[in-house]
Amino acid sequence: MALDECTPYPADDDYTRRSMELTTRWAARCKAAHRREDQALFGIVQGGMNLDLRERSARQIVDIGFDGYAIGGLSVGEGKDLMWKVAAHTLPLLPEDRPRYIMGIGTPEDLLEAIRLGADMFDCVMPTRNARNGHVFTSAGKLAIKNARYKDDAAPLDEECDCYTCANFSRAYLRHLFMAGEILAHRLLTTHNLRYYTRLVEEARKAIEAGDYLSYTTRRLEALNALQDKE
Numbered sequence: 122m123a124l125d126e127c128t129p130y131p132a133d134d135d136y137t138r139r140s141m142e143l144t145t146r147w148a149a150r151c152k153a154a155h156r157r158e159d160q161a162l163f164g165i166v167q168g169g170m171n172l173d174l175r176e177r178s179a180r181q182i183v184d185i186g187f188d189g190y191a192i193g194g195l196s197v198g199e200g201k202d203l204m205w206k207v208a209a210h211t212l213p214l215l216p217e218d219r220p221r222y223i224m225g226i227g228t229p230e231d232l233l234e235a236i237r238l239g240a241d242m243f244d245c246v247m248p249t250r251n252a253r254n255g256h257v258f259t260s261a262g263k264l265a266i267k268n269a270r271y272k273d274d275a276a277p278l279d280e281e282c283d284c285y286t287c288a289n290f291s292r293a294y295l296r297h298l299f300m301a302g303e304i305l306a307h308r309l310l311t312t313h314n315l316r317y318y319t320r321l322v323e324e325a326r327k328a329i330e331a332g333d334y335l336s337y338t339t340r341r342l343e344a345l346n347a348l349q350d351k352e
């Protein structure tokens with residue numbers, strides 16, 4: 122990734138413009154300095170929540186020319202409606218034949234929506250941070266492992282999952298580890314949540330290839346909402 126400034130939220134138009142121009146200057150210097158042919162270089166579009174600045178930033182970054190393109194400065198406290206408005210406006214300005222990456226999202230629901238809008242790549246603390254807090258994503262919904270209902274539950278976290286944790290450990294044992302403050306619980310739940318995310322996008326890719334993405338999304342969203350354990 123070229124160095125950028127992740128414009129804070131909120132920021133006024135003047136600050137947002139100067140921040141975006143700084144990111145463009147850094148992008149040009151980064152491209153000029155880039156030597157390694159084994160390393161893909163991504164430029165980052167900024168511009169805050171201002172759609173005109175987003176357009177100018179996208180045009181400038183695409184003109185410099187990168188192997189892939191990222192949209193930065195989203196998921197910084199602006200709320201979902203504004204985030205999707207900016208993402209939907211910006212994604213079509215980036216070349217379809219290059220990876221398009223929305224930085225800093227998100228929930229499984231966010232990934233499904235971003236993919237629908239044309240995004241290819243993501244990064245987020247959510248699968249690992251949620252796992253450390255005992256929050257597990259499954260094909261049947263969201264599960265809080267400390268919930269007493271899992272005390273004697275011999276089932277794996279997710280019947281449909283092929284991860285190491287689901288192949289070897291029951292919900293009851295994982296809950297025991299978690300309640301005991303055993304760090305192995307964090308590792309095993311993290312292993313599962315990461316596999317949940319990679320399966321989510323593997324299946325999304327298959328659904329797109331099959332021309333069936335919207336019904337895939339609908340099924341996944343229904344499943345995510347089927348179980349919603351509270352703390």
Ligand SMILES: [Zn+2]
Pocket residue numbers: 278279282283284285286287288312313314316
């Ligand atoms: Zn699993």
